Amino acid sequence: MPSWLNRSQLVLVAALLAAGLAQFFSNHLDSYVLSVAMGVGINIVLASSLNLINGFTGQFSLGHAGFMAVGAYTSAVLTGKLAAQLNPIFGGHIYLLFPFALVVGGLVAAVAGGLVGAPSLRLKGDYLAIVTLGFGEIIKVIFQNVEFVGGAKGLNAIPDYSNLFWVFGTTAITVYTVWALLNSTYGRGFLAVADDEISAEAMGLNTTRYKMVAFVVGAFFAGIAGGLFAHLNNSINPSGFDFNKSIEIVVMVILGGMGRHTGVILSAILLTVLTELLRQFGDYRMVIYSLLLIVLMILRPQGLMVWPFKNPLWFYLKAYWPFRMLARRPTS
Amino acid sequence: MTELLQQVINGLSLGAIYALIALGYTMVYGVLRFINFAHSDVFMLGAFTAFYSSRAMGRWGFASGGFLGGLLVLVISMAACAAVGILIERLAYRPLRKRSTLTVLITAIGVSLLLQNGGQMVFGVNPKAFPNIFPSQTFKLGGLVINSNQLVVLGVALALLTALHWIVQRTRIGTAMRAVSFNATAASLVGIDTNRIISFTFGLGSALAGAGGVLYGMNYPSIEPLMGNSPGLKAFIAAVLGGIGSLPGAALGGMVLGFVETGVSGTRWSTYRDAVAFAILIGILLFRPAGLLGRNRIEKV
Amino acid sequence: MSATGLQLNKVTIRFGGLTAVSEVSATVRPGELAGLIGPNGAGKTTVFNLITGVYSPTEGAIEFAGRAITGLRPFEITARGIARTFQNIRLFGSLTVFDNVRVAFHLHLRQGPGQSLSRGPAFHQEERELTERTRELLEIFKLDRVRDEPARSLPYGDQRRLEIVRALATQPELLLLDEPAAGMNPAEKVELMKLIQFIQERYKLAILLVEHDMKVVMGICQRIHVLEYGRKIAEGTPAQVRENPAVIAAYLGYDPENGPTK
Numbered sequence: 054m055p056s057w058l059n060r061s062q063l064v065l066v067a068a069l070l071a072a073g074l075a076q077f078f079s080n081h082l083d084s085y086v087l088s089v090a091m092g093v094g095i096n097i098v099l100a101s102s103l104n105l106i107n108g109f110t111g112q113f114s115l116g117h118a119g120f121m122a123v124g125a126y127t128s129a130v131l132t133g134k135l136a137a138q139l140n141p142i143f144g145g146h147i148y149l150l151f152p153f154a155l156v157v158g159g160l161v162a163a164v165a166g167g168l169v170g171a172p173s174l175r176l177k178g179d180y181l182a183i184v185t186l187g188f189g190e191i192i193k194v195i196f197q198n199v200e201f202v203g204g205a206k207g208l209n210a211i212p213d214y215s216n217l218f219w220v221f222g223t224t225a226i227t228v229y230t231v232w233a234l235l236n237s238t239y240g241r242g243f244l245a246v247a248d249d250e251i252s253a254e255a256m257g258l259n260t261t262r263y264k265m266v267a268f269v270v271g272a273f274f275a276g277i278a279g280g281l282f283a284h285l286n287n288s289i290n291p292s293g294f295d296f297n298k299s300i301e302i303v304v305m306v307i308l309g310g311m312g313r314h315t316g317v318i319l320s321a322i323l324l325t326v327l328t329e330l331l332r333q334f335g336d337y338r339m340v341i342y343s344l345l346l347i348v349l350m351i352l353r354p355q356g357l358m359v360w361p362f363k364n365p366l367w368f369y370l371k372a373y374w375p376f377r378m379l380a381r382r383p384t385s
Numbered sequence: 386m387t388e389l390l391q392q393v394i395n396g397l398s399l400g401a402i403y404a405l406i407a408l409g410y411t412m413v414y415g416v417l418r419f420i421n422f423a424h425s426d427v428f429m430l431g432a433f434t435a436f437y438s439s440r441a442m443g444r445w446g447f448a449s450g451g452f453l454g455g456l457l458v459l460v461i462s463m464a465a466c467a468a469v470g471i472l473i474e475r476l477a478y479r480p481l482r483k484r485s486t487l488t489v490l491i492t493a494i495g496v497s498l499l500l501q502n503g504g505q506m507v508f509g510v511n512p513k514a515f516p517n518i519f520p521s522q523t524f525k526l527g528g529l530v531i532n533s534n535q536l537v538v539l540g541v542a543l544a545l546l547t548a549l550h551w552i553v554q555r556t557r558i559g560t561a562m563r564a565v566s567f568n569a570t571a572a573s574l575v576g577i578d579t580n581r582i583i584s585f586t587f588g589l590g591s592a593l594a595g596a597g598g599v600l601y602g603m604n605y606p607s608i609e610p611l612m613g614n615s616p617g618l619k620a621f622i623a624a625v626l627g628g629i630g631s632l633p634g635a636a637l638g639g640m641v642l643g644f645v646e647t648g649v650s651g652t653r654w655s656t657y658r659d660a661v662a663f664a665i666l667i668g669i670l671l672f673r674p675a676g677l678l679g680r681n682r683i684e685k686v
Numbered sequence: 687m688s689a690t691g692l693q694l695n696k697v698t699i700r701f702g703g704l705t706a707v708s709e710v711s712a713t714v715r716p717g718e719l720a721g722l723i724g725p726n727g728a729g730k731t732t733v734f735n736l737i738t739g740v741y742s743p744t745e746g747a748i749e750f751a752g753r754a755i756t757g758l759r760p761f762e763i764t765a766r767g768i769a770r771t772f773q774n775i776r777l778f779g780s781l782t783v784f785d786n787v788r789v790a791f792h793l794h795l796r797q798g799p800g801q802s803l804s805r806g807p808a809f810h811q812e813e814r815e816l817t818e819r820t821r822e823l824l825e826i827f828k829l830d831r832v833r834d835e836p837a838r839s840l841p842y843g844d845q846r847r848l849e850i851v852r853a854l855a856t857q858p859e860l861l862l863l864d865e866p867a868a869g870m871n872p873a874e875k876v877e878l879m880k881l882i883q884f885i886q887e888r889y890k891l892a893i894l895l896v897e898h899d900m901k902v903v904m905g906i907c908q909r910i911h912v913l914e915y916g917r918k919i920a921e922g923t924p925a926q927v928r929e930n931p932a933v934i935a936a937y938l939g940y941d942p943e944n945g946p947t948k
Contacts, residue, residue, distance in 0.1 A: 062805065113487060172671050178486050179420050183621070184670055187663035190618075194660040230803060237802040237809070238816050241789040245778045252776040255738060257764035257793035257856050266799055296614075300494055307491055339502035346495035350488050351480050 111247025116189025124276025162276020207290025400643020406620035409590030425617020431598025470591025504610030628679020779838030
């Protein structure tokens with residue numbers, strides 16, 4: 054059996070096919086369940102992409118929602134205001150226009166990631182956190198002030214292009230990308246940079262480049278998630294991409310154990326579902342949420358998902374094999 | 386000309402409020418090397434305590450609206466906030482004393498969210514009109530319109546800053562605070578009870594934030610549970626601008642930011658004023674991370 | 687490494703009002719085992735930090751293999767062939783022993799992020815090669831049994847050895863060792879001395895050693911440079927340095943001829 058080449062990419066292809074299949078049968082599902090499922094997928098993308106930056110490369114970024122916003126707005130503009138110009142290029146085929154819009158959204162978000170990363174990444178710890186927070190807020194303020202994208206009121210009537218295939222397909226690609234990137238000698242460099250930057254640099258690693266790659270790739274997927282989000286909720290406004298949203302994503306990463314692939318996926322699922330369940334409690338929701346956060350940090354800061362292998366839930370979630378592959382400890 | 390003077394006065398009072406909040410951030414960072422995200426919500430609690438206590442006082446027949454009444458409200462708010470600050474430190478931060486910065490930061494965010502959302506639950510989401518706790522009069526000085534509240538804000542801020550300076554420089558506990566901020570281990574080795582000092586620092590910083598909340602309420606029409614976010618973030622920027630860990634720096638940073646914000650509000654870029662504050666933050670961290678008055682720390686390799 | 691080796695030309699660094707290193711000039715020839723000694727606070731680690739680019743000199747220049755390296759970033763200097771260990775061990779504690787070494791092959795990687803994603807045959811080929819070379823290195827230095835342990839769980843002596851192995855993985859021509867014998871008992875120090883000589887012979891490196899233990903320094907160094915208060919006060923063979931009155935005075939605080947020096 055040849056090396057991992059075939060296995061991991063085969064799994065990816067299988068996952069994409071599964072997503073397609075799921076989409077095919079999606080008519081039988083309740084639309085609420087569908088939207089929650091898609092929400093889960095989007096959050097997995099957000100959490101995994103932030104995990105690359107925070108968890109694996111150790112850069113504390115609190116502005117991830119800003120990149121999401123960039124992707125959301127860009128793709129919405131492409132499928133909305135610019136649809137008339139773009140449609141002829143794609144022969145009116147939405148299944149070409151939509152991924153195009155998503156990818157462009159991701160690329161613009163990646164550029165934003167580079168712009169934010171370049172000055173910020175020479176800072177450490179608290180300071181980096183605050184600066185990324187600041188950038189996230191600046192992005193929000195900019196969107197609030199640009200009339201072309203609706204200003205503070207945001208964009209409405211965004212077409213309903215998100216479906217299970219696009220969402221879960223993106224999820225599969227994101228998870229594969231983060232995993233594949235890290236599972237190589239090159240990829241170990243991210244972990245080294247997170248562990249001890251001075252030491253990493255002394256061993257010949259260009260720490261700035263590693264951090265930038267993490268930032269840009271993370272921002273790219275956040276942008277795509279934003280696009281999927283926009284076309285799921287049909288309307289977006291700047292205040293939905295504020296600091297609170299960034300914190301939500303950060304919590305998913307921390308809960309999942311900062312730098313564990315499966316942990317972060319599970320925690321994204323858990324938290325999305327939990328948010329839905331707590332919605333019935335109205336105002337109490339955020340109070341409970343914040344209390345949980347505090348208690349968790351005091352009692353179990355390494356996250357809830359540190360031993361996914363022993364968690365039985367896990368086996369029932371998807372096919373056994375891809376998870377087993379993902380859960381394999383990152384050593385040689 | 387009068388416009389300019391008007392802006393100066395506005396800038397001064399906004400700056401004073403930012404300075405008071407910024408001092409809390411910087412003091413806590415000084416002794417614990419940690420950014421207390423929940424500080425801005427203590428500020429909010431100060432405003433609400435003033436709101437409810439002045440109402441209570443009115444109901445119970447105290448001279449509400451009188452000058453002494455106003456002072457009493459201020460003192461109550463400051464005391465309440467000091468207590469809250471100390472409580473938060475004991476319950477949420479002390480258990481995490483040895484953990485990584487990230488863990489504590491997230492906890493602080495959790496506390497902040499708790500206070501905000503709890504506030505929304507308890508106080509209601511809608512803004513409340515802040516009452517006049519001090520007797521209010523408006524003076525007109527040749528085109529300039531000054532409200533006595535603004536004068537009170539300036540006066541109180543000045544008094545508090547002076548008191549703080551005296552405490553930190555002239556008292557034993559202030560010296561202990563400074564010792565802990567330089568080197569906590571060494572401080573404990575010379576017999577300073579670091580836990581007590583840290584609690585005291587939190588109490589002091591929170592009291593100032595509470596006062597800031599009261600003063601803010603006096604200058605602005607309404608208060609609501611999320612009001613701490615924006616001034617809190619800006620006061621933090623002020624603290625960094627002045628040099629985090631430096632008390633005069635925080636005061637200076639607060640004033641500078643107050644003036645800059647007031648200035649920007651007066652131009653047509655007014656809606657970008659928040660972004661301007663962040664741009665300042667980013668600029669400072671990139672070009673002069675130690676801040677205006679801060680000291681540079683070099684990591685020993 | 688060309689015949690010129692490492693050259694420090696009147697290197698000075700000031701931190702605010704403090705001059706930590708002042709006009710230090712020194713040469714380490716290719717293949718030489720040199721020592722850098724001096725009382726505490728003399729500036730030895732600072733010199734290392736200057737050479738490796740952690741600090742930039744305020745004045746003066748540093749050259750290696752005939753090219754200037756002043757002001758380059760640490761990873762660029764490592765790319766030129768200078769590797770180091772640290773006074774306080776700085777391993778990648780959360781990574782396994784294996785990964786600590788593997789990651790140090792970074793400079794010689796052909797792969798990058800793109801290849802990690804596409805995972806073609808070339809990628810796998812390189813991964814196999816690197817795995818083999820890492821395994822080899824670990825075996826030579828007797829760390830292969832613990833290859834999958836997190837680095838921070840190793841005993842102190844093993845950690846020090848691992849740090850040296852990791853530095854070797856970058857394939858340097860000059861190896862800087864910062865107090866490698868710190869915290870070791872006499873038997874371990876003897877092992878260390880043999881290890882350093884072994885490395886020098888096998889990999890044909892120059893080694894510059896900062897050490898406090900005189901037995902170690904005098905035992906293996908061919909040439910010794912002595913610093914005091916940031917200045918170089920002596921240079922020579924172990925025998926010469928041992929007899930040098932300035933050196934004696936610096937270490938004892940007392941000049942046998944003239945009484946206290948301070």
